[in-house]
Amino acid sequence: xHRQALTEDTFYLNLGPQHPSTHGVLRLLxxxxxxxxxxxxxxxxYSHRGHEHMAQNRTYLQFMPNPCRMDYLxxxxxxxxxxxxxxxxxxxxxxxRAEHLRVICAELNRISSHLLWFGAYLMDxxxxxxxxxAFDDREDILAILGLATGSxxxxxxxxxxxxxDDVGQDFLEGIRAFIPKMRARLxxxxxxxxxxxxxxxxxxxxxxxxxELARAHALTGPCLRASGVGYxxxxxxxxxxxxxxxxxxxxxxxxxxxxxxLVRVLEIEQxxxxxxxxxxxxxxxxVKATGVPQFITPPPGLYxxxxxxxxxxxxxFLAADGTRVPYRLKFRVPSFGNLGILPKLLPGTLVADTIAxxxxxxxxxxxxxx
Amino acid sequence: xxxxxxYVREVIGGTWSLxxxxxxxxxxxxxxxxxxxxxxxxxxxxxxxxxxxELVRLEGGDHRCVACGExxxxxxxxxxxxxxxxxxAASRNQGRFYFIDFARCSLCGLCVEVCPEGALRFSRxxxxxxxxSLVGVQDLMAKLKEEHP
Numbered sequence: 001x002h003r004q005a006l007t008e009d010t011f012y013l014n015l016g017p018q019h020p021s022t023h024g025v026l027r028l029l030x031x032x033x034x035x036x037x038x039x040x041x042x043x044x045x046y047s048h049r050g051h052e053h054m055a056q057n058r059t060y061l062q063f064m065p066n067p068c069r070m071d072y073l074x075x076x077x078x079x080x081x082x083x084x085x086x087x088x089x090x091x092x093x094x095x096x097r098a099e100h101l102r103v104i105c106a107e108l109n110r111i112s113s114h115l116l117w118f119g120a121y122l123m124d125x126x127x128x129x130x131x132x133x134a135f136d137d138r139e140d141i142l143a144i145l146g147l148a149t150g151s152x153x154x155x156x157x158x159x160x161x162x163x164x165d166d167v168g169q170d171f172l173e174g175i176r177a178f179i180p181k182m183r184a185r186l187x188x189x190x191x192x193x194x195x196x197x198x199x200x201x202x203x204x205x206x207x208x209x210x211x212e213l214a215r216a217h218a219l220t221g222p223c224l225r226a227s228g229v230g231y232x233x234x235x236x237x238x239x240x241x242x243x244x245x246x247x248x249x250x251x252x253x254x255x256x257x258x259x260x261x262l263v264r265v266l267e268i269e270q271x272x273x274x275x276x277x278x279x280x281x282x283x284x285x286x287v288k289a290t291g292v293p294q295f296i297t298p299p300p301g302l303y304x305x306x307x308x309x310x311x312x313x314x315x316x317f318l319a320a321d322g323t324r325v326p327y328r329l330k331f332r333v334p335s336f337g338n339l340g341i342l343p344k345l346l347p348g349t350l351v352a353d354t355i356a357x358x359x360x361x362x363x364x365x366x367x368x369x370x
Numbered sequence: 371x372x373x374x375x376x377y378v379r380e381v382i383g384g385t386w387s388l389x390x391x392x393x394x395x396x397x398x399x400x401x402x403x404x405x406x407x408x409x410x411x412x413x414x415x416x417x418x419x420x421x422x423x424e425l426v427r428l429e430g431g432d433h434r435c436v437a438c439g440e441x442x443x444x445x446x447x448x449x450x451x452x453x454x455x456x457x458x459a460a461s462r463n464q465g466r467f468y469f470i471d472f473a474r475c476s477l478c479g480l481c482v483e484v485c486p487e488g489a490l491r492f493s494r495x496x497x498x499x500x501x502x503s504l505v506g507v508q509d510l511m512a513k514l515k516e517e518h519p
Binding site: 058061062063065066069130133136139143146147148149150151153154156164165168188192193195196197198294325 | 377383384387388390391392393395398403413416417418419420444445446476477478479480484492
C-alpha cells in the first residue's frame with residue numbers, strides 16, 4: 001500500500017505482528033476511517049527461515065524434518081505430501097498397511113488442526129470455554145499420535161515408501177475410544193457454539209466471499225468450500241487410499257464466517273468417518289517398502305504433487321537433476337492464497353469484524369513465510 | 371406488530387440458546403478434571419517417545435558404537451560429532467567420543483534409523499532447559515558412565 005498523506009479523516013493502525021489474534025507473526029497495516037477500514041495490507045516475512053533454500057542444500061532424506069515445521073498444526077500431512085512427491089517421482093510402491101496408517105494419522109491430524117482453529121477462533125471472538133474443550137479433545141489426538149510417532153507436533157512419521165514404525169494395539173484402541181467421544185463432543189459444540197446467538201450474530205453475513213471472488217484469489221480448502229465450490233484434492237486428484245474410501249466433501253453456499261466455521265466442523269465428522277473405514281480395513285503386513293536406498297535419487301525431471309491439508313491445496317513442485325540433492329523444491333501453500341483475499345475483503349468492514357474474518361481464514365504464518 | 375413479535379421471538383430464542391450453552395458448561399463442571407498438574411503429576415510417556423539420543427548400554431557399561439560416522443553424515447543439522455580409535459592396528463574401530471549439541475537437534479530420529487550397529491536410541495528425558503546455548507552440548511560417552519558407574 002502506497003502510504004498516502006494522512007488526512008484529517010483517516011489514520012493508520014498496525015494490527016500485529018505480535019497481536020494474539022493474528023496467529024503467528026502477521027502484520028496487517030490498516031488505514032482506518034473511524035472504525036471502518038479503508039485499506040488493508042498484509043505484511044509478511046516475520047518468520048522466514050528459508051526452508052526452500054535449505055532443501056537445495058541437503059539430501060532428500062535430510063529435508064524430512066522440515067516440511068512439518070512449515071505448517072506445525074498439520075505437520076503430518078506436510079510430511080505425507082513430501083513423501084508422496086518423492087514416491088511419485090521415483091515410482092515407489094507403498095505397502096497397504098502403511099497407506100492405511102498414513103490416512104488414519106493424516107485425518108487425526110486434520111481433526112486436531114481444526115480443533116485448534118475452533119478453540120482459537122472462538123477465543124478471538126471472546127468465548128473462552130470452547131477453547132478448553134477443544135484443547136481437551138486435541139490432547140486425546142496428540143496422545144494417540146504420540147503412541148505411533150513418538151512426537152506431539154512435528155511428527156516426521158512418513159518415510160519414502162512407508163512409515164517409520166508399525167503401530168501397537170494401544171494406538172488402535174485409543175482411536176476406537178476416541179471416535180465415539182469426539183462424536184458426543186461435536187453435539188456439545190453444536191449446543192454451545194453453533195446455536196449460540198452471540199456467535200451467530202458475530203459471524204453470519206460477515207466477510208462474505210462470492211464463488212467468483214474465491215476462485216479469482218485462488219482460495220482453497222474450507223474457505224473455498226464455504227463459498228459454494230466443492231473442490232477438494234482428495235476427490236479431484238485422489239492420492240493414497242482416498243479413492244477407495246466413502247466420504248463427503250462438506251460445501252456451504254453462504255461464503256461468510258459462519259459457513260467457514262460450519263464447513264470445518266462438518267469436516268471433523270467426515271474425517272471421523274474416514275478413520276473408521278480405514279480402521280475397519282486395516283491390513284497386516286509390512287509398513288515400509290524394501291529396497292529404498294538411503295540416498296534416494298529421483299530421475300531428472302519436473303514433478304508436481306497436490307495434497308489437501310487442513311487449510312487447503314498444498315502443491316509441491318520438485319525439479320530433480322538426477323543428484324542426491326533437489327535442484328529446486330517449491331511449496332505452494334494454501335494459507336498464502338487464503339490470506340491474499342484480505343485486501344479485497346476488508347475495506348468497508350469494522351475493526352471488530354477484521355478479527356472475525358482473519359480468524360475464519362485459518363492462516364498459519366510459518367507456512368506462508370517458510 | 372410483526373416486528374414486535376419477531377423481536378420477542380429473537381429475545382426468547384437468544385436467551386434459550388445461552389441457557390442451553392450454560393447447561394453444557396454446568397454438566398462439565400461435574401465431570402472428572404482433565405487437567406494434569408504438571409510438576410506434581412506427570413503423564414506416562416509413550417513407548418515410542420523421541421527424546422535426545424543416547425547410546426544403548428550393554429553389559430558392563432559398554433556400547434556398540436564403531437564410529438562409522440553414518441549418524442553425523444545423515445544429521446540434517448550437524449548435531450553429532452563422533453570419533454573412534456583402534457587399540458591395535460588390526461582391531462575394529464571403536465567409538466571414543468560422542469558429542470551432541472541438543473540445542474540444534476530437531477529430533478527427527480534419522481541418526482537412530484541409519485545406525486548400522488543399533489547403537490543409538492531415544493532417551494526418555496524431556497526436561498531440558500538452561501540459560502546458555504551450551505547446555506545442549508552433551509558427551510554421550512560420559513553420560514553412559516555417569517548413569518551407570
